[in-house]
Amino acid sequence: MLKLYRFLHPYRASVTLLLVLLFLQALSELYLPTLMADIVNWGIVTGDSVYILKLGGLMLIVAAVGGICSIGASNLSAKAASGFSRDLRSALFTHVERFSLQEFNRFGAASLITRTTNDIHQLQQMLTVTMRMMISAPLMCAGGIIMAVSRDARLSLVFAAVVPILAAVIFIMARKGMPLFKAIQVKLDKLNQVLRETLMGIRVIRSFDRGDHQKVRFHEANADLSNTAIQVNRIMAALMPIMMLLLNFSIIAIVWFGSLRIESGHLQVGDLMAFIQYAMQILFSLMMAAFLFVMIPRASASAARINEVLDTVATIVDPVTIDGTNPPLTSPAVETLEFRNVTFSYPGAEQPVLSDVSFTARSGEITAIIGGTGSGKSTLLSLIPRLYDIDSGSILLDGVDVRQLAQQDLRAKIGYVSQKALLFSGTIAENIRCGKSDASGDDILRALAIAQAGEFIAERAGGLDSPIAQGGADLSGGQKQRLSIARALVRKPAIYLFDDSFSALDYKTAANLRAALKPEIANAIVLLVAQRVSTIMDATRIIVLDQGRIAGIGDHKQLMQSCDVYREIVASQLSEEDAA
Template sequence: MIKLFRFLKKFRWLVIAVIGFMFVQAIAELYLPTLMSDIVNNGMMKGDTAYIWRRGGYMLLVAGLSSLSSIVGAFLSARVAVGFGKILRDNIFTRAERFSLHEFDKIGTASMITRTTNDINQVQMVLVMMMRFIIYAPIMCIGGIIMAYSKDRYLTLVLGGILPLFVATIVLIAAKVIPLFKSLQKKLDKVNQILRENLIGIRVIRAFNRIDTERKRFYDANRDLTDTAIKVNKIMAVMQPIMILLMNFTSISIIWFASKRIGENRLQIGDMMAFLQYAMQILFSIIMVSIMFVMIPRAQASAERINEIFEIEPEIIDPKDPKKVDEFKGHIEFKNVTFSYPGAETPAIEDISFEAKPGEVTAIIGGTGSGKSTILNLIMRFYDVDRGNILIDGVDIRELEQKELRSFIGYVPQNAVLFSGTIADNIRYGKEDATDEEVRHAAEIAQAIEFINEMKDGFNSLVSQGGTNLSGGQKQRLSIARAIVKKPKIYIFDDSFSALDFKTDAKLRLALKKETTNSTVLIVAQRVATIMDADKIIVLDEGRIVGIGKHRELLKTCEVYREIVSSQLSEEEIA
């Protein structure tokens, strides 16, 4: 957790102020029993009312100072903790944006959300306690022992007998609770994971009548989390009465032995009352520290999970001295590219070489798992190649800044991803400063204008989270419009026409052809009809290129392509 404290640098003066106020509060509270002792011994016992009023007024001032220090210290510590949490969340989010898809797969979405929310909250809570008690509690404990000793050395022996028992009880409880706190975080991850899967896959779950199965799966994970949480709270609940019992036993012991000392005129009543208060202050400070140290392991577990994110070095980073492309044309060249996914036994693609030129449509087709989408992911630099080079305008993409590389690419993913907001906002995601005319033009090319005009508010119609109020084809067309409005030099379509009917597909490709005359167009498709007119078709089989050419050429020279075509088109259509 100490590693995370580097994010407190911005709040160092506030932290110092909190420590200062806690110090003042501790000193003031240590002084109060002595003042009370004075009032009892020199005022009440002697009937000196003026002395009582004078010292009582002074006691009120000290109590007021203690209260004010406590309030200000609590306010400042809360402000520091909230600010610390904000900076942590910002840094985690920024860090996550730099991760490659491999790093996201390694951490997991559910765990990432838990770390950004629950784990940071745990660290925040402990930070508040640490700032408030890390100075206050030790001063109260050590100062209380010194002040108690100054009142009566003999009675201090009572504390000497009670304190080891007190500490041993706390250590025993902490030993039981700490492992449970650590397991709570993992079980919360599991609940979040199941909940997320159920919310995202609700249609599939209902379609396959798996509601009862998923309900039981969630119930089991939730029950496991609940049982652990209850077990923790039961142990913590036992702690309070045990502590109160020990404190009451301490009070009785002090009064018992003090009464004898008073009877022998070796101790004054005021000193006994002060000693009793100092004893309670010592025990309370130990309880504060014990609660803090019980919570620290849980926060430590959370801090370790947060630190894991910061310790992961992104595999894909920008070069120290990036190259600049003066005039980006969009000429793509693969040179003997081989790539394997982490942990895979065989490469996803192997020894891939081809060119995609501006003004041409280059299509990629092949069976499932042949490496089509992998090629597009490598161009976008979502992953880095194992061997070989990917060049754009003669420059290796690893020598370009990722931001610059992607600024020239219009990417349409296989599964359309939309964001909450208006339709216009989603199209402008491709170009933030796009005019209304540019947005409309992109929607027209993407064949989306018709259904947009039919919506109540047109381009200002709201898109729900994930685009659930739109059909698959509508989402896909908006996703295509988002790429078109960017007017990129390279268009990448990852099976982006699969949700469209043949008529809309044909109209879209015809309109797109006029728009992309000077751009490089890469299309991954399952449907032969989508890529028949491409300038170049690349056929993949088990990660290797088995044919490159136009439709007619490949029908004659590539057996894999012939099989794909014959499985989709009739003899008349092929002819």
């Protein structure tokens, strides 16, 4: 947890002033019982009303100073804790953005969301309380003991019996609570995951009437979290009654033995009253420390989860030259994309997804990729922008290995349309500008026209400024695919990667889109993954994948003569007349 306190460095001045205010507040609270004792001993007992008014006024001033210091300290602690959590969230988000898909798969989206929100909130709460108590509690405890001893050393022996018991209770509670707090955060991850899957898959759940099944999953995760939280609360709920019991017994003992000391003439009534106040300050400061120890285990568990993410080193990093800069950029245009003996396997997989894949795609050509389900088509495309890094071999742009290029520069050359069309909440124009932030309105309209999306955009109220629901929930599958294609087109990249991006389009729209695409991609490298043979029959080059290996390369006619796997795919989709 201490590793994260580096995010408090920008707030050193606020924390320093906070400590000063807490010190002054503690002094004022420690001074008040002494003033009260003097009023009783030398004012009330002797009947000196002037002395009573004088010290009473002083007490009001001291109390006002303490109140002002308390208000200032609360504001400063809230400001520093909020700034700490804001900076930590930003650092965590920025760090996670650098992760490859391998690191994302390791943690999972649900866990990363929980760590960025709930875990950091736990730290913020703990920090707010800590900054208020880390000075006041020790000062009040130590100062109270000193002032109590100064009043009557023998009567102070009561604390020698009570304080060790309180310390033992706090230690036992913290020891039992720590593993349970860790478990709570893990189970919160699980609940978040089930909730996220349910909300994202609500259409499928309702279509297959799996609502009851999801309810059971949610209730199980919810009950598991609740039971653990109840177990923790049972442990921690016992802390306050035990401490209050010890406090009350301490006060009884002080009054009992104090009365005996007064009777013997060793103690005055005002001193006993002050002694009781100091006893309460001492015991309440220990209760504050106990409250802090209740929060520390959960905050420690959250800090460990956050540090786990921050300490994770991304497997895909930019290369650095001897002088500490990124390698020089290649030219904006790319003439060739070459796979040379590429092998790739997912972490933990027994077999490679791709094995010894070699081919060359050139500018002005369309290289299509086809194969059965699970043959590695989408994986092959994801290796080009380095969403994953290959195990062996090379992927070359104009003879330069992609691992020798900065990721930003590499991806700036690529227009990628994923298999699942993903849109963001916002307007249509904002979604298209994800491809190119400075795209003009004319550029957007041109890209939409090529993608065959201009007509349905014109029908929407607001046109380019019409809003899109999160994930494009208010659009059809074909509309989302066309907007995703337009987003890649507005980028005008050197390499186009289409991952089964026409699957939701009808044949007429798909044919019109391919015809409109031809002049746009004439000077670019195009890799097209498809399931339908009709989509790729006119491609310059067709790569047939079978169980991660290349089963054939050539155009349609060549593969019909030489590749059994391709002939089987064609026969399953087209008649003999269409295939010819």
